[in-house]
Amino acid sequence: MFTRALLAVKSTALVCVILLSMTERTTGSIRARVRAEMLDEIKAAARKQLATDGASLSLRAVARDMGMASSAIYRYFPSRDDLLTALIIEAYDSLADAAEDSEAEVDRADLVGRWLAVAHGLRNWALDRPHEYALIYGSPVPGYAAPEDTIEPSTRPVLLIGTILTDAKTAGRLEEESLPTRTPAPLVMEIREAARVVNAAVGEAEMARALIAWTELFGAISFEIFGRLNNVIDQRFAWFDHQMRAMAGFVGLR
Amino acid sequence: MFTRALLAVKSTALVCVILLSMTERTTGSIRARVRAEMLDEIKAAARKQLATDGASLSLRAVARDMGMASSAIYRYFPSRDDLLTALIIEAYDSLADAAEDSEAEVDRADLVGRWLAVAHGLRNWALDRPHEYALIYGSPVPGYAAPEDTIEPSTRPVLLIGTILTDAKTAGRLEEESLPTRTPAPLVMEIREAARVVNAAVGEAEMARALIAWTELFGAISFEIFGRLNNVIDQRFAWFDHQMRAMAGFVGLR
DNA sequence: ACGAAACGAGAGCAGTGCTCTCTAATCGCA
DNA sequence: TGCGATTAGAGAGCACTGCTCTCGTTTCGT
Structure with a gap:
């Protein structure tokens, strides 16, 4: 959610972003960090949807839940199966x-x-x-x-x-x-x-x-x-x- | 398959149908018998599709396989879940x-x-x-x-x-x-x-x-x-x- | 023989995964 | 600092899904 709001007010938050990237240089570029957060956010939304709607996991519903276009999800997970795979791996670990x-x-x-x-x-x-x-x-x-x-x-x-x-x-x-x-x-x-x-x-x-x-x-x-x-x-x-x-x-x- | 061909040449087969209904009066009307056969045929097609394509059972594919419109399936099974239920019951029995x-x-x-x-x-x-x-x-x-x-x-x-x-x-x-x-x-x-x-x-x-x-x-x-x-x-x-x-x-x- | 019930086809709705194109933001590097 | 390359997101669109509704046709019970 934080990253989403951040992206929404891009220009005004730019300075803040630069400061953040300076203090957290070890985590790489802000783009990389935002990307990692997005991956987690998508997985969290998917897990939530899994818990409520059952085993039928809809990419579009996940995208809707996050307020973004369904096609944007494909920037992070090449297919629905890859999202499932990520959830499965996390489930085993958990x-x-x-x-x-x-x-x-x-x-x-x-x-x-x-x-x-x-x-x-x-x-x-x-x-x-x-x-x-x-x-x-x-x-x-x-x-x-x-x-x-x-x-x-x-x-x-x-x-x-x-x-x-x-x-x-x-x-x-x-x-x-x-x-x-x-x-x-x-x-x-x-x-x-x-x-x-x-x-x-x-x-x-x-x-x-x-x-x-x-x-x-x-x-x-x-x-x-x-x-x-x-x-x-x-x-x-x-x-x-x-x-x-x-x-x-x-x-x-x- | 037999019943489908039978329905396709309705008029010419009518006499034959009447004869059948006379010799098999115990099984009820021919409509009832055809219906029972259709139920079996749909379940068989669904089972076949289950075996090949896995657990994703598509009503439309079943209909396609039988050469009929998808909407016609609903005359026999009110919903996909009802078809599944029928398959489940048969599976337990089998x-x-x-x-x-x-x-x-x-x-x-x-x-x-x-x-x-x-x-x-x-x-x-x-x-x-x-x-x-x-x-x-x-x-x-x-x-x-x-x-x-x-x-x-x-x-x-x-x-x-x-x-x-x-x-x-x-x-x-x-x-x-x-x-x-x-x-x-x-x-x-x-x-x-x-x-x-x-x-x-x-x-x-x-x-x-x-x-x-x-x-x-x-x-x-x-x-x-x-x-x-x-x-x-x-x-x-x-x-x-x-x-x-x-x-x-x-x-x-x- | 006739009204009622059942049947099948087709169009259409909302939903799905996924692809493609286009714009805008951000990156690395000079 | 600025510029070309990369990346993010949106939107339209494709083929598919379950399901509904309508409209003729066929068969049923009487």
């Missing part, structure tokens, strides 16, 4: 932040508590912004193909269980077990690789159980957010908490 | 059929096998028609609110585990256990009610475990269909099978 913040508040030695904190952190974030959750963990947006840029941010949330697993293992708080012998060797290799990626210093059996718990976790959130619990479970918090404690036991956390 | 057929092929006494058959039946259906899966188990379609009509069909798939649980219980093939005492009473009541609805003659602890397995099952399918396994797990079948065997153990099936 989700990971929420989970990390929630987990950080728990005593390091309380491994079940840390798992529960991650789970509830993820769920609370999803409840707060269901449409953003749908954007990243729901069905892909109709004509939208997730580009490369979204792959890396999407891995952030799952990294958390890596450290929990490692800490549990080193503290001797993780029950050990071996995978059934019928588990195909290629799959075992992939599970080991997954453990390596999330920095989990555990065996394939423990990692497999953690991945299953992770799957159940997002299954539970999706069921709740997408309305699959309607008319079945009203005790949403209690049910989710029960599931997560059960999965902690399944993983072998003590 | 999915439930697939799971039932898959489960029916397994020896009644093999309870783990029956659970695995249901799971693989659901997964195979989802892999065959990912967009229809997304329609019913993904994020809700943008401007679409699922009407009452979809509630009942959506319960069909889950009914299957009810019979498996009951059979396992009566055969003494289901490990018993009690819920942790901290489980809130209202939640216990809801779980018992859920067991009643799916005809599962088991206690709340067994039902809770089954619901968790059910959640993991759909979490696993969603992860696979929505691309969350990309670059992580390539051994899709083996991984799913492993998960489902693990969940069978978690539920206590023997």
Whole structure:
């Protein structure tokens, strides 16, 4: 909003702008700074529209909301999909932040508590912004193909269980077990690789159980957010908490 | 297609139509029959379009595909959402059929096998028609609110585990256990009610475990269909099978 | 055989993503 | 300081969407 008003009174504000550019030389030209602010402003407006009108994101509505022509948006985002991509990346980061913040508040030695904190952190974030959750963990947006840029941010949330697993293992708080012998060797290799990626210093059996718990976790959130619990479970918090404690036991956390 | 050609040569086919209506008096007037066929034809065209172009379903494209004006579609479906609703209901039924057929092929006494058959039946259906899966188990379609009509069909798939649980219980093939005492009473009541609805003659602890397995099952399918396994797990079948065997153990099936 | 109901086509409305052109503001650099 | 190059924004326009309304035609029940 500030940048918009600024642009509207261009000539009179020019001196002020020059002063600003002098005191903040590190941020580059004012054009670059205004551009960065515009990018944020557009994303914020889009996020707002996402929250109110649901998953149907209209570029024109965003432009209208900002009081500018729809064509001007294309100076900042080459297409609607690129705006979506930016929102998706931000959503992953925001989700990971929420989970990390929630987990950080728990005593390091309380491994079940840390798992529960991650789970509830993820769920609370999803409840707060269901449409953003749908954007990243729901069905892909109709004509939208997730580009490369979204792959890396999407891995952030799952990294958390890596450290929990490692800490549990080193503290001797993780029950050990071996995978059934019928588990195909290629799959075992992939599970080991997954453990390596999330920095989990555990065996394939423990990692497999953690991945299953992770799957159940997002299954539970999706069921709740997408309305699959309607008319079945009203005790949403209690049910989710029960599931997560059960999965902690399944993983072998003590 | 047959009905379209029939309508195109109306006058000459009139006698034929009368004859048909006489031999098939039980099905009602020919108009009613043609209408039913049209409904099916539109749904089929829509399903085809869903499979090729993804979740963005265009009424006009469906009409174009059928060689008729877009406005004519509104004689059969009052709105695009109503078409979607019809497709959703059919998808639930089709999915439930697939799971039932898959489960029916397994020896009644093999309870783990029956659970695995249901799971693989659901997964195979989802892999065959990912967009229809997304329609019913993904994020809700943008401007679409699922009407009452979809509630009942959506319960069909889950009914299957009810019979498996009951059979396992009566055969003494289901490990018993009690819920942790901290489980809130209202939640216990809801779980018992859920067991009643799916005809599962088991206690709340067994039902809770089954619901968790059910959640993991759909979490696993969603992860696979929505691309969350990309670059992580390539051994899709083996991984799913492993998960489902693990969940069978978690539920206590023997 | 006739009035009522249903059907299909076409035009039209408001909305969408996106492109192109044109003007004005701002930039880097001499 | 001024000038050519770059960038921002507006507006018109294209093809598309869901949906409504009207207008003939066809089929229905009686």
